[in-house]
Amino acid sequence: MKKKPIPSFLIFWAVILVLALWPLVTAHPQWVCRVFTMAFLYATVAMAWNLTALSGLISLGHAAYFGLGAYGAALMDHYGSGNPAVTLTTAALAAGVYGAVCAAVFRNLRGATFALVSLAAVEIPKVIADNWESVTYGSLGFVGIRPLPLVHMGRVTVDFGGDLTAQYYALLVVLLAGTWVHFKAIHSRWGWALRSIREDEQAAGVLGVPVYPVRWSVMTLSALLTGLCGGLYAHLHGFVEPPVVFSTHLSAMPLVLSILGGRFRWFGPALGALVLYPLDQLVLHPVLPAGHAAVYGLVIVASVLFFPKGLGLRKK
């Protein structure tokens, strides 16, 4: 008898459900919570990155937006208000404005040229953060960024700064919100516009799809969300420094996670992140403290060769 395969999106919801319930019903070591919190963050970055990719452009420079978000939050925290509503808005705007400018300046670039230029675009904010010492403290970076605050909900007080389980749930909500945006970028009229642009932008244009406005706005949104994640990162870690938040690894990771999970499925990048990041941190890191990051390289090779459409989908 032939069995029907279980649809992958059910697996995705099952994973989310297990992740949502697990800390409630069993012992939950804080360091495991921490790893998953970061997995949720990087899953959101992966989906933000994929918004640009859905319009047909592969960016190798999303670290620029992540770093600008992290620095935006850190600078606002240091010189202005430490209220996360303010710092995170600053983070999103800093990255969003840079993303909007890049989207306008690179409007005629495609394919490898765009990828190379996006890679180069990371260097501008990175060099500024690294060298404008009177403002950014140069390569020392910022330490002591205030953690996320205490939140009073009725009689209950939740400490998002100190309680790792609370952070875990906060980031799970961020992940779900990001998944909703990413879902809309595939399954909606907007999603069809992006798809037509990706498949043939000249044909899309003459059929009435506003190619440049759609692409500009999706790239700006992609940068904005990545910046928001950068801002969250700054508050979660408490310190930022240029080589970390502008690292090439941050540019490459969303690509790896998205390809692993499937770039054209609404849950693809998130699934990739929820599988690979914990695997890397919880299983490989203890075994191979120095070489564990090589798994990202291996995963990209393996998925392109064996399941280019994403985990669980066979190569046609």
Place this chain on the structure above:
Amino acid sequence: MKRILEIHHLTVRFGPRTILKDVSFSVHEGEIVSLIGPNGAGKTTLFNVISGLVQASAGDVIFLGRPITGWPPYKVCRAGIARTFQIARPFPDMSAEENVLIGLWFGKNFARSDGVLSKASEAAALLDLVGLHDKRHTPGKELTLSEQRRLEVARALATHPTLLLLDEIAAGLSPHAVNQAAQLVLSLRDRGMTILLVDHFLNLTARVSHRLVALDQGEKIVEGSPQEVLHHPEVLSAYLGEREPAEEV
């Protein structure tokens, strides 16, 4: 008769090369006008300028009395001009039906919300018209050349155009498929569509057109009825003594 499209002194230069030089003509309501000329005459470039893919260096394109020169392609489409491409470019991974739906959702009668994501019956009618009903679930890249050309026509019609630009719909087709294409053009004319046609295939153009506009090396050499134009000495020499053709863009 109402003027649908007017081309006024249109010039296009790419660097040092002049692709179109001071071309003027107009298309009236319900007419089929064909642009003819050897390779490199500038026919496809003229289509690209009208549809907004190429910028004019000088001159104007007037559509329904409104200048549309320099508009982006989607605005030109929503104003009511649809086109096909000489080298068919269906969305490769979308089915024939989805290809048509893109035109329905984003063309002239576009809607702003997700509520429009159905129009399957309209899409089916258009695929019927071009004889692709059986292929509606086939991805664009798996259709034959002739099917891709017909899909382009269905997709263009889906945008509800007032003026249809058909670029070489008969090139590379078998004699049987050329006949089908001619039938399709005639049936569109009978539905009152105004059509501007580019074709190398004089047999087809002479059969369906009211008027011909002959271009050679970017300049208009003559305009008139098929009989007049096809027997014009300059047209004959342009075709028979095909000079070293400039690259078609």
